[in-house]
Structures are given as structure tokens and as C-alpha cells.
Amino acid sequence: MILEPHKNWFEKERGITGETLEAFGVESTSDEWVRLPYETGDRTRKMIGQREFRFTKGAKISLYHPKKIADESYAVLCEGETDTMRLWQEGVKSVYGLPGFNTFSDDVLAPLHKYERVFVVLDNDTDYNVKTTVDTAWGRLRGILGAKARRISLPSDVKDICEFFDSYTLDTFRDITSQSLAGNFHYKALDLSIPPPEYEWLVNGLICQGDTTLLVGEPNVGKSWISLSLAVAMADGHETWVGHTVNNHGKVLYIDEENPHDVVYHRLRQLGAKNYDNLRYLHRQGIRLDRNFDKLLDEAITFEPRMIVLDSLTRFHTKDENNAGEMAGLFNDSINVLCRETGAAVIILHHTNKSDSTSSYVRTRGSSDIGAAVDCGIEARKTNPNKFNLCHFKSRRTQAGGLTKVEICDTIDGQVELVVSNEAF
Numbered sequence: 001m002i003l004e005p006h007k008n009w010f011e012k013e014r015g016i017t018g019e020t021l022e023a024f025g026v027e028s029t030s031d032e033w034v035r036l037p038y039e040t041g042d043r044t045r046k047m048i049g050q051r052e053f054r055f056t057k058g059a060k061i062s063l064y065h066p067k068k069i070a071d072e073s074y075a076v077l078c079e080g081e082t083d084t085m086r087l088w089q090e091g092v093k094s095v096y097g098l099p100g101f102n103t104f105s106d107d108v109l110a111p112l113h114k115y116e117r118v119f120v121v122l123d124n125d126t127d128y129n130v131k132t133t134v135d136t137a138w139g140r141l142r143g144i145l146g147a148k149a150r151r152i153s154l155p156s157d158v159k160d161i162c163e164f165f166d167s168y169t170l171d172t173f174r175d176i177t178s179q180s181l182a183g184n185f186h187y188k189a190l191d192l193s194i195p196p197p198e199y200e201w202l203v204n205g206l207i208c209q210g211d212t213t214l215l216v217g218e219p220n221v222g223k224s225w226i227s228l229s230l231a232v233a234m235a236d237g238h239e240t241w242v243g244h245t246v247n248n249h250g251k252v253l254y255i256d257e258e259n260p261h262d263v264v265y266h267r268l269r270q271l272g273a274k275n276y277d278n279l280r281y282l283h284r285q286g287i288r289l290d291r292n293f294d295k296l297l298d299e300a301i302t303f304e305p306r307m308i309v310l311d312s313l314t315r316f317h318t319k320d321e322n323n324a325g326e327m328a329g330l331f332n333d334s335i336n337v338l339c340r341e342t343g344a345a346v347i348i349l350h351h352t353n354k355s356d357s358t359s360s361y362v363r364t365r366g367s368s369d370i371g372a373a374v375d376c377g378i379e380a381r382k383t384n385p386n387k388f389n390l391c392h393f394k395s396r397r398t399q400a401g402g403l404t405k406v407e408i409c410d411t412i413d414g415q416v417e418l419v420v421s422n423e424a425f
Helices: 004-014 018-023 081-090 110-114 128-148 161-167 170-182 223-236 261-270 293-303 324-342 368-373
Strands: 033-038 041-046 052-055 074-079 095-098 117-121 149-152 201-203 212-217 252-256 279-283 307-311 345-351 376-384 387-395 403-410 416-420
Touching: 004 018, 004 081, 018 081, 074 081, 081 095, 081 161, 117 128, 117 170, 128 149, 149 170, 161 170, 212 223, 212 324, 212 368, 223 252, 223 261, 223 279, 223 307, 223 345, 223 416, 252 293, 261 279, 293 324, 307 324, 324 345, 324 368
Parallel strands: 074 095, 074 117, 117 149, 212 345, 212 376, 252 279, 252 307, 307 345
Antiparallel strands: 033 041, 041 052, 376 387, 387 403, 403 416
16 A cells, blocks of 8 residues: 555656556555565665665565566666656556666566567756766667667657656657657768769879878988978979879978977978978977867868878877777877868878888887778888888778889989989889
8 A cells, every 4th residue: 555645746746646556566665665566576765855765685676567567569668667657657558667777787688588679768867977877878778688679769858758748648759769760870871872083182193182191111211301392392383293293282281290490491491392381380389189189170270281291190199109099099089080170181200110021011110000090101111321212002092012212312502302213123
């Protein structure tokens, strides 16, 4: 028997009738407590003062449900006893309740495996931390129940099932249940019916617009000479660069955390740089991709470069280069975002390790995920003083494996050129 004050509370606060309480076997144990029967024991609820719940000593957690479950092909799983009772009262008879969104395991959910479909209704909550915890719980529920589980999202103006039925009808609940059956697409798919877009080569057959390119080499091989000469070719409108056609010209954002201040000036003069309006050079600004990336992204979007150079990778982060997860995070959270948001080609200078392998992947310092993350890979291998081979070891768009012999030459007028050598391989 349930006492009148308790019956009045359920009716007034949660819209639950005495008939429903009887169907679930709810009884008063005193003026303060009511008993909520579970298959594995009782849960008591304090009705006066601060809300409090207690399970019978030794009782295992189980699902809450009416004394008689309807024979249906589906079930609805709610959060809390009152939501379970209210949903049953409104006409959904194959209903179960979790005593809390964190109180379940494979064994607890075992009774639900017999159903073809399980609809899960979890409370709405405006608190971000609670919402995150509830979303995590849903992920665990789906992991246990598999594809048969579907989440029902209540309207944002209600917190739970009891509040829902104070404003909406069973027909509305059925409508949102049907919507959950259809599932949700959260991401935009490519339209594969249209003709494929042309590759936007920045350097023909080598570097493409919007791609990340890794330029690796041992110290003092000439990586900065290579990237600076490409920056000058881009900014000044050169037709070719080390034997490759330059198809796109325009602004270059060069971010240098490596080279001395005076060396930068001298090398740009030696390379014959002229159009400095097209070359924005950030020198040792303390830019870190894992700390103040938003500022760099804002800078790049404002300048609108066609190419961005990072010289060199190790200076731009505080992560462990040998940790695949940390390197993947660095690319996913910053470098790839820089490409996507600006549309620029991003050139990343990086060092090789001490390996004597002939594989550029193996020779790239740090985790193999660095080489895996980029769209294009080029290694500069020194052959003689001022001479090196550019080995094109990776490309997502064309066949890799090309090799260009290059020499850094002094001209009679005091300038420097990167000249392609015609020597036999």
C-alpha cells in the first residue's frame, strides 16, 4: 500500500497515477520512504527532505520494469523509475528503466537482447559536463546492445519523459521514435556523380594546392635554400623551379623558427627576391601549433597565401615526435586545419634521423605517422658540397619516385641559383 501523501507527490510532481504505482508494485514503507521493487531486490526512495536512494543490502543492480511486461518486438529504455512509470502510463508497455545512466553493465542489459529494437531515452541536461557524461553512457549502451539500439532525442525544452508528457502526446513520442529509426547523418558526403575536379598543381607534378608536403633532409643539406628558393619563385612569378613548371604564383607565408635573422636577409637577397609584398616572413615569433594555433590560423586567413612554409617542424610544437598519437593529433588539430581553412599548400621542413636506410620513410625522424600524415614527401640527400638529390618519395596524386639532381651555385654577380644538373644518375 502506498500512503496518500506519497501518492499525491507522484501525481503532482511527476504526473503518475495510483494505478501506475500499483502496476509497478510501489509501496510505502514509512512516512518518509517508499519501496521501488526490482527483480534483484528493493530500492527505497526518501520522499521527505533531501532526495535519497538506497538499495537492499546485497542486491545486484538490475533494470526497473512493471510487474508484467508486454510481449513486444521492441523495448524502450529510460533513465530513472519515474520516467519508466510515466511512459508505461502513457501507453508504452514494454518499458524498462535504469536506476542511473552510469549504473549498467552487460549483465544488467541482458534482458534487452531478446528485442529486435531497443529505443533509449536519456535525460536532457544543459550542464556541459553532465551532457558529456550522458553521451558517453549512450556510447557504452550502444556498444553493448549493438545496432538494435536507437537513441530518442527529446525536444530541447524538456528534461525528461515526465516533463515531455506534460507538454506533448504519445503520438509525438511515436513520431520522434520513428525519426530515430531512420537514423542520423551527421556529415556531408561527396557528390560522386559530378566530374572529378582537376588537380591544382602549384609545382607541376610535385606540390599541389591545399596539400601538405614534407621536405626532409639531414642538417645543412640545404632545406632552407630549397624552401626559400621556392618561396621566391612563387612570390616573384618564376616560370620554373628546379626543372618543374610553377603553375600558380602569389603570396607566401614563411614562418621561420630555425634560421638566424641575418642569414634570412642575405639568402633572400642572394636568391634575387623582389616582390616582398607577396612574401610575409615571420621570424622566431614563438609560434607553436599545439599552443597558439588559432593566432597562426587567423594570420594565414588574413594574408591569404597560396603557400605556407613551416621551418622546421620540431620548432613548432612541444609534443613527442616519436609518439604516433601525439603526431597524429598535431596534424589533425592544426596542420591539416591550416591547409583546409586557407586552401594553401603547406610545406613542412623536417630532419632525418641517423639511419643509413635507403628508404626516406625510415630516414624521416620521429614517428612513422609523420610521413603517413602528409600528401607529398620530398627528401634532400647531399651528394657533394652544394649538391643534393631531391627524391620524391610520396605522392597521393601521381607516381612518386622521381629524382632531381640540384646544385646550389654562386653566380658572377654574387647571387645564388639552384641549378638542375644534367649529370647521369
